[in-house]
Amino acid sequence: MKNRLENKGFKLESIDWIHYGFKIRNSPLNLGSTHEYLQGLYYIQSVAPMLPSLILDPKPNDVVIDMCAAPGGKATHLAQIMNNQGNLILIERNIKRISALEINLRRMGISNSIVINEDAVNLSKMNLKANKILLDAPCTGEGLIRQDPSRKRSKTIKDIKKLSQIQKKLLNSGLASLNPGGQLLYSTCSIAPEENELVLDDVLKDNSEFSIVKMPGNYGIEGLTEFNGKTLREDIKFSQRLYPHLHNTIGFFISLIEKIK
């Protein structure tokens, strides 16, 4: 794929931590209309959103749930890591976003997945248990302000409060659907503590059934363990925050939670 794009004049730069991911430095054509794209040889996304699936690292025989799947950047990446085997259950509440998800799955030849149009808050009532769960939660998108400055004004404290309630409900439901020893990766493209550390702290409280575990690499800086005078669970420091000015990515947050056996 790399050679084919380079032969067409694209300039690809390697990314240290993912041997099959590249930054595009020069595009003579629209990257979304090449034969290679239409043949499903790659997905276009920014760098930080490649982390959640990579860190969750499902195995080919796992049962994996992506609770907020459309348009499928992380879902197609999960399927790639699973070698298109096992069971990949993709939930998406918004029916209007499902066609984009299905198009991406078909384009990339994913055959180990099913799509469920449902509110993932109801996951815990669906009688499904998984070894690995991805919760790429709906958020204010604060981390995208560098690309889209209008987000500075389009989202307010009210949005943060509303979304953090939804994030807590989704996280509670996801954790209840984990098998013992299983892992849930929580991510957002927001850097607001209210959508990240405070969500984890509120849901996990002093629950010793779950622990936030260290990730296999350092991609950003530690999660906050203190905010606004409040001390948070200590293991939240194993979460990682990525910032545009420090890491040259979108603002992003990731945390890996394990259900103790």
Ligand SMILES: C[S@@+](CC[C@H](N)C(=O)[O-])C[C@H]1O[C@@H](n2cnc3c(N)ncnc32)[C@H](O)[C@@H]1O
């Ligand atoms: C951040 S986007 C997910 C991006 C996706 N993971 C990817 O990598 O392409 C969040 C998605 O969650 C969906 N969503 C929001 N609330 C939901 C809920 N309660 N249950 C399921 N999906 C939900 C939104 O419609 C949106 O498609």
